[in-house]
Amino acid sequence: MHYSALSLLWQGLKGHKGWGRMWRDPEPKSEYDIIIIGGGGHGLATAYYLAKEHGLKNIAVVEKGYIGGGNVGRNTTIIRSNYMLSPNTHFYEKSMQLWEGLEREFNFNAMVSQRGIINLYHSDAQRDAFARRGNAMRLAGIDAELLSPEELKERVPILDFDNARFPIEGGLCQPRGGTVRHDAVPWGYARGADSRGVDIIQNCEVTNIRIEGGRAVGIDTNRGFIGARKIGMAVAGHTSHIAAMAGIELPVESHVLQAFVSEGIKPLLDTVVTFGAGHFYVSQSDKGGLVFGGDLDGYNSYAQRGNLPMMGHVMAGGMAIMPSIGRIRMLRQWGGIMDMSFDGSPFICKTGIDGLYLNGGWCYGGFKATPASGWCFAHTIARDEPHALNAGFTIDRFKQGRMIDEKGVGPNPWIQ
């Protein structure tokens, strides 16, 4: 069914009883040409672009839980392409451009809102570093503006401009950055993939990847064996676990990241603000809640829930920069598991095993990457070679000394 104002009106008149399922619930076939493991944003986007851009049929996405239950439905919804190192710059800008046309393309309202993102700076040295990053972005054709304290005061008046510990000297703004309704992303991609013949199989956990003579030949699942000619892994926080099934060792650790939402309040903030020095970032959802977060809890975890010390730390960060939020009550909190790579950058690549492909290492920034990640991973799987945009995102880069360490903190995933 095509969604439009007309279909909404028509269904409204019929009491909204005629909306069909958004995607089928098929039994797995015994064999597919391509299987994608993991029905998060990246897995579904990959299947969508495999069908749409490469005209491939006979594809399945297998998901151990339900669509939207992973990180794609747990993140703080920020999209941006304000990176400095060229592999990241071009890749994330591709993603931004795909976001800009996505809703029209897959006929689903993902509430893409380019309300801008502002990174605050507090010293001359930090300003220079931000200016350098902004210049790198502009050289790559990406929008970036350095805001003075006056401009910032105008734009975000609720910040504490009289902060002794972290005086606000200005901010680096990417006007095209913003937020997206995260749940709508897997739903839109799932619906778009399904309508092109992709089987989306939920409640199907992969327990083993079968390899014969150096070639991936299928997966064992709780619903039996499913054969495949090509297999793509896209399981985010569980990347090490799934890769180990194929004997692949990775520079990845799994860590928990928390998100918080306050009660709904009147419009307070119409952009995204990041206070990196205080480990705090915030935006306001269309329902009025402040959506915010900070750093990783900082220890290996698969527990999908955070702990009190980081909660307190994030709240303190918020209070430091926006003291006016002090009496707002917290409504919700949750955690998600990040596959932290050792340089903070992702993997979209072939593996040493024929027919087996890897998508992972998304750290805490993979939501914004969803469209480009699916687009590049589909290209890599369909053509059996990477696209120029993901050619740097290999596993080998660590051995070759070609890390893409945007933060420059070295191999310490818990502080990446």
Place this chain on the structure above:
Amino acid sequence: MHRIDCPWCGVRDESEFQYQGDATVSRPKFKASEEAFFRYAYVRENPRGWHTEWWHHVGGCRQWVKVVRNTLTHEIHVTGTPADKLAHPRKVKSP
């Protein structure tokens, strides 16, 4: 909140500690192969379950504490000094 039993100070809150990662990796000898250094710097088992790891008691005695902790449940099985050989619980609990 993790409650970590520091061998020197007793049971303390997680917030007094700084996590320092997988304690099963150790620096190879100077003449070791490139591969050995690569594995030391970058390759981690990243297990779902029991994990032997370092917690630096930075807000206390500043000693490094070895901890066996479950990454699925956050349960701490045992703690010790860096020289201690700490075993994982025999039966892995499936939470």
